[in-house]
Amino acid sequence: MNTTPTSDTIPQNQNKQTTLLKKARDGVSFNIFDMSCVIYGGAHVVRKRRAAFERVETITGTRDTSKLPRSYGNMNREEAYEEGLEWGKAAFEDGINYKHDYFDSITPRYALANANPFGLTMSMFVPTIAFQGTAEQKAKWIPLCESGKINGAYCQTELGHGTFVRGIETTATWDSETDEFVIHSPTLSSTKFWPGAIGFSCTHAVVVARLIVCSKDYGAHLFMVQFRSLEDGTPMPGIELGDVGLKMSYNGTCNGFATFNNVRIPRTDMLMGNSSVSRDGSYQQSPHAKLSYATLVIARTTIIRAVGFQLAQAVTITTRYSTVREQGLGPNGLSSSEMSLMTYKSQHFRILTLIAKAYAILFASWVCDAEYKEFRGKQDKGDHSTLGYTHNMIAGLKAWCTQTAADGAEDARKCCGGQGYLTISGLPEIVAAVTATATFEGENYVLEQQLGRYLFKCIDNLKASKPIDHRLSYLVDGYAFTENGLVMDKDSSCGAQGTEFLQPEVQLSVYRHRALRLILAAYIAVRLSPKGPMKAWNENMMSIVAAARAHTEYVVLLSFMSQVGNAPPSTSSAIKTALTRICSLFALSTIINPQSNNAISFIEDGYLSLAQLNTIRSLVNDLLTELLPDAVGLTDAWDFTDASLCSALGMMDGNVYETIMHWIRQMPINTNAWNKHKGVFQPGWKQWVEPVLRAKL
């Protein structure tokens, strides 16, 4: 009872495919439910989550997976948004009614909360008020959100400005006579563009605008603005609202645009927790205005967690399909019968390294959560000392995790061959959803440079004998400062042999060496350049980005190891063995995976020899062999329901071919033609095909 994953489609008829998947599942070396408990933090959570999914999927009518999912049939822009509203309402109300936060940051289909037209209220609107509002503002607005009386959004990005927040053009000008702010869009490019839910769903939004008091521009601040009438939903006077149209994904919500034509709000609706304007027009800023970074940090932590789940979704589908899809006569074409895709080494390599990356991102997100919690705890006591480390570490992780998940989900899709191209495979939607995260909430190349800048400052501090965050202590090793900058310990090479490469400390030392070398090389190039800081930065930008990524990859590996090492004492040895193996697979395959980003930097200084690389390749091969029987278990453990995967290729029961045909036969383009027009697509045939056949060409 409750020890196997949920299955909404118990196979009625066994066939070759369902048998293959069952057999693979039976061969898993650990208890799958126990691994789900690791992922979700306990049996209690796993069971409560299952119940929540069951309720929401029941309300939305999606548990019966014999029915073609609506969005795969014939849905246009407006219908996609309507479906998003339906799902969004069910998820929002379930969280309130059953007092859980499972759908606060992620939807029941594992998209980020901003894919839900009600989802920004709890994930962005409330946290922003909590961080930036006064006590009175919190007391006024947060209860309204928690009871669903208003639907909030966060309105920052403009047509002309995204990552560069200082460029925001919308103005909030104080009118001393009426004691109001006048919110205005002075240019076309100042049109608010992209914010989730502002098209047609939200009632209120926190708007980022330049504060202007007595002609002085104080830069970007936050203002509470009512967008729509609570009576009938019409836009408030002076506010134009609309949808930005179809996107690659997230079409269940109405990312929108907004323009303001001299819209007036009371002065007291500026969020004044950290900076304020008083009745006489005097401006005050809190010494800790950087508290505002907290919103970014929490948003990015949420993204990191979400993309781990999205990569896991994609690879769950791929693992199941690869297990049941038989193709070709084995690796060398010499087998007497067709063999499962899972027989082929390239498939092991791709799938298992992707599984390892999903776990790596999951564990990195836990470290982010813990970091964020500690950081907030300190801030509440007035200690802001870890802001730099926390903010920059999470910026780097956001960039690395989102790029890794986006590339990985697409590779998982390609692993399914042509069938992964079908919308009903579920993979195109997952790939499209996850790739959004690489460009929103801070463009990745910008974030990596920001982390690079922070790391350089740490070296500056070391040089000046000032302290740096203790978690960056590895930056101290292996070089010395000289008159011209610093000298690196160039002769260092890795001394490990054979299975020593399976030791965590050896693996860490490889990552640490690379990161340190790249950071120092970029630092020297920038700091010693005679060309001035701007040119020097620009010329070395790719090296700075590479250094920041290498540092982040070291942090990811460290997080993975610490979480595996910190497993509760009750964890079974089978689970521990599996986690240790995927951690090693992650560490070693990243060095030799042809698709790894900048793997050249692990070896270009001779730190690892060709013989050592070949040892690593051989160990990776061994790990793949050991982990292969666990692939289905390692993905089942994420406990995705069939309705949440929404994939004809990835059903729990493996009944791929019957599901594909069963769904396709329900498509309106087919049923309309078959039931009404004897199998002819009437409008197309009459208007376009017949005229070609009958033309005299």
Add this chain to the structure above:
Amino acid sequence: MNTTPTSDTIPQNQNKQTTLLKKARDGVSFNIFDMSCVIYGGAHVVRKRRAAFERVETITGTRDTSKLPRSYGNMNREEAYEEGLEWGKAAFEDGINYKHDYFDSITPRYALANANPFGLTMSMFVPTIAFQGTAEQKAKWIPLCESGKINGAYCQTELGHGTFVRGIETTATWDSETDEFVIHSPTLSSTKFWPGAIGFSCTHAVVVARLIVCSKDYGAHLFMVQFRSLEDGTPMPGIELGDVGLKMSYNGTCNGFATFNNVRIPRTDMLMGNSSVSRDGSYQQSPHAKLSYATLVIARTTIIRAVGFQLAQAVTITTRYSTVREQGLGPNGLSSSEMSLMTYKSQHFRILTLIAKAYAILFASWVCDAEYKEFRGKQDKGDHSTLGYTHNMIAGLKAWCTQTAADGAEDARKCCGGQGYLTISGLPEIVAAVTATATFEGENYVLEQQLGRYLFKCIDNLKASKPIDHRLSYLVDGYAFTENGLVMDKDSSCGAQGTEFLQPEVQLSVYRHRALRLILAAYIAVRLSPKGPMKAWNENMMSIVAAARAHTEYVVLLSFMSQVGNAPPSTSSAIKTALTRICSLFALSTIINPQSNNAISFIEDGYLSLAQLNTIRSLVNDLLTELLPDAVGLTDAWDFTDASLCSALGMMDGNVYETIMHWIRQMPINTNAWNKHKGVFQPGWKQWVEPVLRAKL
């Protein structure tokens, strides 16, 4: 006159964005029209193509780019297909009426011909009949196709079998009494699945089925089958036809499924050019049945050319947008005003290396075309000696070019930040179209292993002192056969310094060394393994794939250089300089690009030192600086019309922000709400939002 690219939207009002793009265009170092002539093979072709695009875009009403393109508004599955029929008819008829083949392999939106419901007739159906039909069959069917009297398709892939053609399950059983073949689908997995145009558009198809004569199974053969009545379009008796539903792209055609319930065709409708069944049931196979590979070779050559154009489309949009998008205060955040994205080195690096890859693919496709032509010429004289080389070289290039273009188009999309996520940016559709090519017409990992197998056979031949194709002569160098296999010249290292790395021969030597080393290492590992051929192949699969890719990358570089070297004497020196620079950029950046596949293998044996790599990085930086003013010219030269790019970010005039807002205001979700419901999305608000706001939660 005719010396600047076509522009359908002459900017009425100059603004910051149009001014920035104009300025960039004015700074290009070469005549852009001349570069178009290089790409298309002469001024005559450029002008004729422009006229063809103008006619087709006029007929389809897409030249007026002030109108929101229909597919970006509110299109569902059926409407997308109808639009595809309209475009398809216009393109097909234009080719026939004006006697050109511009749209035979590619659509006016630069998707492959199989995105056009009429497109397979000339791109697959006719070539298949030409290669596999008898003289009578050619005389009967080809004229019907050329006059549009029938619409043909090619029907091979099944639900259960794609790349592995030998696994095809559909049967064609000879009935000796009636002298007919009975086409039948014996299992669910034998359902024909995926073929383009079979859902609702084609009238006839060449069907791949197992030939069964007197209970003997002769494997896959080709059969002409009428699918639909020419009178009213209804499916022929016993044939069930339908659509596979939405896909990531290609939704303008009806990739379909087909099942056959004992469908009878005359014996003479088997394509009998290479193998035949006579009235008495005797089976004869031509000694040159491998002629059938010709279809694959031509299909893959077409794909290679197409993906070059698709990558060029994506990077054209990105180059224009990056030129006009201003964001941030320069690389180090110290500039006094905002700067264009093109100011940032990471953007130079990404965009210019992608431009270089698009040209690399274009030139590789020319070499494929020439190779194919020569191969066919020889075959017509009964000389099949180059089949192995041609077939395998093109298989490797198909894998490399499609993966490179797919990854590149997605990176180009990400270079546009969040705006690249909008459907109206045109980029999601381009990315989705190009990524299909990585998994169709031969899955890439399978193709690379096939090339690997061929390269191994060449080494076998060398070992046995047998000849190999002269273009593989580099496989002879740098090692010697010994009793245990062979000994590689391990001490080799690259002796080049400084600007010597700009010399083509030096660049080639780096690629050649890597390819040879990887091929030999994989060869030894497989051939000397004690584990038997199947296990040995499987264990070394990733190494075999890496070796094949390295060989192909050498072929790509060689092709690039040979085409740049073979430029006609009339080519201006400015054009030659630009081409030489992008060729060098391609060669050198591939070694040090963090995103390169398996760059580690360039250096893991110590062939290049860290100092040499840093020299290469510095030369790449110099090339980027030299090429930066030409980025707009190098992309303009592909001569894409605004209607074919269909991108609010990538218009010729650079008028990005006005176009975005102009299109978005025309979207039905907005106009319906604004014009009919005072700005409220009525169905959603009433049914889902209001109930949440009014619920007692």
